[in-house]
Amino acid sequence: MARFLIFFALVLAVSSQNDTQCSQTGADAEKLEDCITCNLFKKPKEVTIRVRNVLTEPNFEESLTVNCTRFKTLFYIMQEAAEANRFFRFTCKYxxxxxxxxxxxxxxxxxxWAEKKTYWEIxxxxxxxxxxxxxxxxxxHGETVTFNLTQGGHEDI
Ligand code: B12
Structure with missing residues (x-):
């Protein structure tokens, strides 16, 4: 019984340590990249966000992998990326x-869109x-989502 309790305490300790790592806010990109394993009770989910502008000067392309994201939808994972690296800060309209x-x-x-028909496609x-x-x-899990500054509408326009 004592052995079981010690094992259980160890599992909890490891799990909460990983959880703290995985859910930190304001972390820099390096720290997020260090976070390779997830909470023992959660499935790992890693998503890479790429931001690409080859349309207007200055051109840029940046990628950031969010490891162990605790979020389901892209919008929240984007917030994790923005917390990790200011390059991924975004502006949006509800x-x-x-x-x-x-x-x-x-x-x-x-x-x-109004003047040049450009927008950030996903x-x-x-x-x-x-x-x-x-x-x-x-x-x-493992997907790379690209935000690409493009010109012209989508299929049904
Ligand atoms: C025109 C249009 C666009 C234009 C909007 C230009 C503008 N500002 O006028 C452009 C090309 C930029 C666009 C982009 C996208 N669009 Co669009 N778009 C439409 C379309 C054909 C008409 C909307 C419209 O003018 N309605 C009439 C006006 C009077 O009503 P409104 O409420 O003011 O319309 C505004 C919103 O619809 C908004 N809008 C347009 N698309 C989208 C998508 C999202 C996610 C949001 C939040 C708002 C939004 O722009 C309109 C004008 O201000 C609709 C299909 C439809 N028939 O409704 C799809 C539609 C709304 N778009 C859709 C999608 C998926 C997108 C994209 C996510 C595609 C992509 N993967 O890149 C992107 C948005 C990316 C981003 N940066 O967030 C889907 C949304 C489905 C959903 N439930 O989420 C729709 C329904 C088409 C579809 N195939 O099903 N879109």
Missing amino acids: YGKELGFFIEAFNDVFGN LDGDLNQTPVGASNYVPK
């Missing part, structure tokens, strides 16, 4: 419960446009 948030800018680089791991926005999209 359109209500159904559509959720429209992503207007990364790092203060805005799409300009691409899944196969580089296809996601059928829903950031608030409803649920990335898979």
Whole structure:
């Protein structure tokens, strides 16, 4: 019985240590990258977010992997990325419960639909446009989601 209790205490200690690592806020990218294992009782989920602008000067492309995310939808995982690295800070507009948030800018680089027909499209791991926005999209474990500044509308426009 005593052995069982010691084992259980050890499991709890390891699990809560990982949980603290995995759920820290304001962590820098290096610390997040160190967080390789998840809480023993949670499934690991790792999502890479890529932000790509080859349309306007200065061009840039940055990626960040969020390990052990505790969130389901892309919008919250984006917040973890923004906490880890200021490059991933974004601006958005809320359109209500159904559509959720429209992503207007990364790092203060805005799409300009009205004048130039540009916007930040969201691409899944196969580089296809996601059928829903950031608030409803649920990335898979290991998926890379790309935000690409593009020109022209999506399929049904
Ligand atoms: C025009 C349009 C766009 C334009 C909006 C340009 C503009 N600002 O005017 C552009 C090309 C930028 C666009 C982008 C996207 N869109 Co769109 N879009 C439409 C479309 C064809 C018409 C919307 C409209 O004008 N309604 C009429 C006006 C009067 O009503 P409104 O409420 O003011 O409309 C606004 C919102 O719909 C908003 N908007 C447009 N798309 C999206 C997507 C999201 C997630 C949000 C929050 C808001 C939003 O822009 C409209 C104009 O301000 C609808 C389909 C439809 N027929 O409704 C799809 C639609 C709304 N879009 C859709 C999607 C998926 C996207 C993208 C996520 C695609 C992608 N993977 O990149 C991106 C958004 C990415 C991001 N940065 O967040 C889906 C949403 C599905 C869902 N339940 O989440 C729809 C329903 C099309 C579909 N195939 O099902 N879109």
